[in-house]
Amino acid sequence: MKKEDLTRFINAIEPGDELQARVLALPRRLSRPRLENPLKLAAAFGIAGLLCAGVVAVVLVLQNNTVPGGGLAAGPGAETASPADMQPSDDPHQTPWPSDDPHQTPAYTVIPQDSKLEKMTLPEVIISPDQAISIAKKAYKDYYGLDVEDCLVIDTCSYSQFTVYGTGELWEPLWERNAYAGKQILLMSVSESADMGNFMWAFVLQDGAYENIPAGTISYIVLIDAASGEVVEEEMGSMSGPMLTPRPSND
Amino acid sequence: MEPDDRGARISAVYGRYGNMLYKMSYILLCNKSDAEDAVQETFVRYLKNPRKFTGAEHEKAWFIRVARNVCRDRQRFRLRHRAIPLHEIEQYAGAAEDAGMFRELLSLPPKCKTSLYLHYYEGYSVREIARMLESRESTVRSWLTRGRQKLRLELQERRVIHEKRRFDAFH
Numbered sequence: 001m002k003k004e005d006l007t008r009f010i011n012a013i014e015p016g017d018e019l020q021a022r023v024l025a026l027p028r029r030l031s032r033p034r035l036e037n038p039l040k041l042a043a044a045f046g047i048a049g050l051l052c053a054g055v056v057a058v059v060l061v062l063q064n065n066t067v068p069g070g071g072l073a074a075g076p077g078a079e080t081a082s083p084a085d086m087q088p089s090d091d092p093h094q095t096p097w098p099s100d101d102p103h104q105t106p107a108y109t110v111i112p113q114d115s116k117l118e119k120m121t122l123p124e125v126i127i128s129p130d131q132a133i134s135i136a137k138k139a140y141k142d143y144y145g146l147d148v149e150d151c152l153v154i155d156t157c158s159y160s161q162f163t164v165y166g167t168g169e170l171w172e173p174l175w176e177r178n179a180y181a182g183k184q185i186l187l188m189s190v191s192e193s194a195d196m197g198n199f200m201w202a203f204v205l206q207d208g209a210y211e212n213i214p215a216g217t218i219s220y221i222v223l224i225d226a227a228s229g230e231v232v233e234e235e236m237g238s239m240s241g242p243m244l245t246p247r248p249s250n251d
Numbered sequence: 252m253e254p255d256d257r258g259a260r261i262s263a264v265y266g267r268y269g270n271m272l273y274k275m276s277y278i279l280l281c282n283k284s285d286a287e288d289a290v291q292e293t294f295v296r297y298l299k300n301p302r303k304f305t306g307a308e309h310e311k312a313w314f315i316r317v318a319r320n321v322c323r324d325r326q327r328f329r330l331r332h333r334a335i336p337l338h339e340i341e342q343y344a345g346a347a348e349d350a351g352m353f354r355e356l357l358s359l360p361p362k363c364k365t366s367l368y369l370h371y372y373e374g375y376s377v378r379e380i381a382r383m384l385e386s387r388e389s390t391v392r393s394w395l396t397r398g399r400q401k402l403r404l405e406l407q408e409r410r411v412i413h414e415k416r417r418f419d420a421f422h
Contacts, residue, residue: 015273027257
């Protein structure tokens with residue numbers, strides 16, 4: 001390849017007019033009044049809001065009230081415990097978690113032991129994966145009035161491959177076998193926000209079908225501050241761009 | 252920042268960096284939709300966290316770094332390796348025989364692609380790239396070397412300089 005070829009290829013990559021329109025509309029969209037709700041409403045963060053390094057684990061409580069990985073569980077309608085009330089699980093697949101004392105900041109492994117991930121020690125992350133999953137589950141229910149059902153939690157922190165949270169099973173072979181058609185999947189990750197400097201758990205709930213998610217497919221996205229457990233952003237988005245639809249009415 | 256101010260500012264900033272950010276995002280993410288989302292997200296961050304820049308280069312470097320981070324996070328989010336859309340390759344590559352080379356470029360590891368783009372297209376030095384991407388210069392050089400090797404990129408600028416010297420020597 002000649003350098004001229006490289007330049008020629010890059011020169012040819014041009015955005016369409018619609019991108020400019022989307023960007024120029026951002027000030028207006030970001031200035032929309034927030035809905036009165038204890039949880040902050042995401043504003044103009046698309047899927048890329050998951051920039052917080054990964055997708056947050058979505059807590060999908062199965063009908064039998066168990067959470068993949070043997071972690072904390074909450075049945076439909078159950079009040080989600082606050083982070084301070086939650087205790088580490090005894091499940092061998094579950095990474096031991098420090099106490100809930102926010103002043104105690106030992107180094108610990110954030111990613112579950114069976115994750116195919118590079119181990120990280122992030123003392124800034126206080127909220128455990130299961131705690132974050134529970135918070136996200138409650139946020140989803142508050143947002144839609146629905147419990148999450150038939151979901152699989154996928155640990156997406158790995159740079160190379162994703163695994164089923166709790167079991168460590170590789171995700172891709174399951175997905176390629178269309179094992180979760182008709183069901184939903186919860187994508188989970190945690191990382192430092194690129195420019196906000198804090199750590200967040202990120203969750204996306206979406207269709208589990210094998211084929212590429214069609215453009216416009218709706219998914220629920222929620223970001224949770226990894227130190228406080230506060231829901232920082234939530235949004236109903238699409239795989240090909242954000243959809244800033246209003247929060248569903250509970251009327 | 253008042254909404255009207257933000258509108259004027261975002262319009263000016265998009266005019267300066269929009270194309271560049273899209274090019275870089277497309278090279279990293281290999282498809283139009285993701286690249287558009289990444290560019291939008293970059294500008295969202297700009298609006299949500301306004302900051303003062305020491306100059307135009309500082310501002311540009313900030314946008315490049317944030318866009319790179321946005322793209323990196325989106326790559327993590329992917330459930331599987333996304334195939335590079337053929338119709339998009341042909342659209343950008345132009346001639347059919349170029350499609351293969353363009354696909355090679357897009358198939359490079361993200362760090363190689365970013366370094367190649369910033370060095371050969373945007374004209375940044377190794378030192379500037381290292382500072383922008385918060386890496387060591389030796390690391391950036393190895394990315395560039397690897398990228399060149401994979402693309403078998405001919406360093407045409409060196410050949411031109413060498414031939415010019417030979418020409419000058421004879422005349």
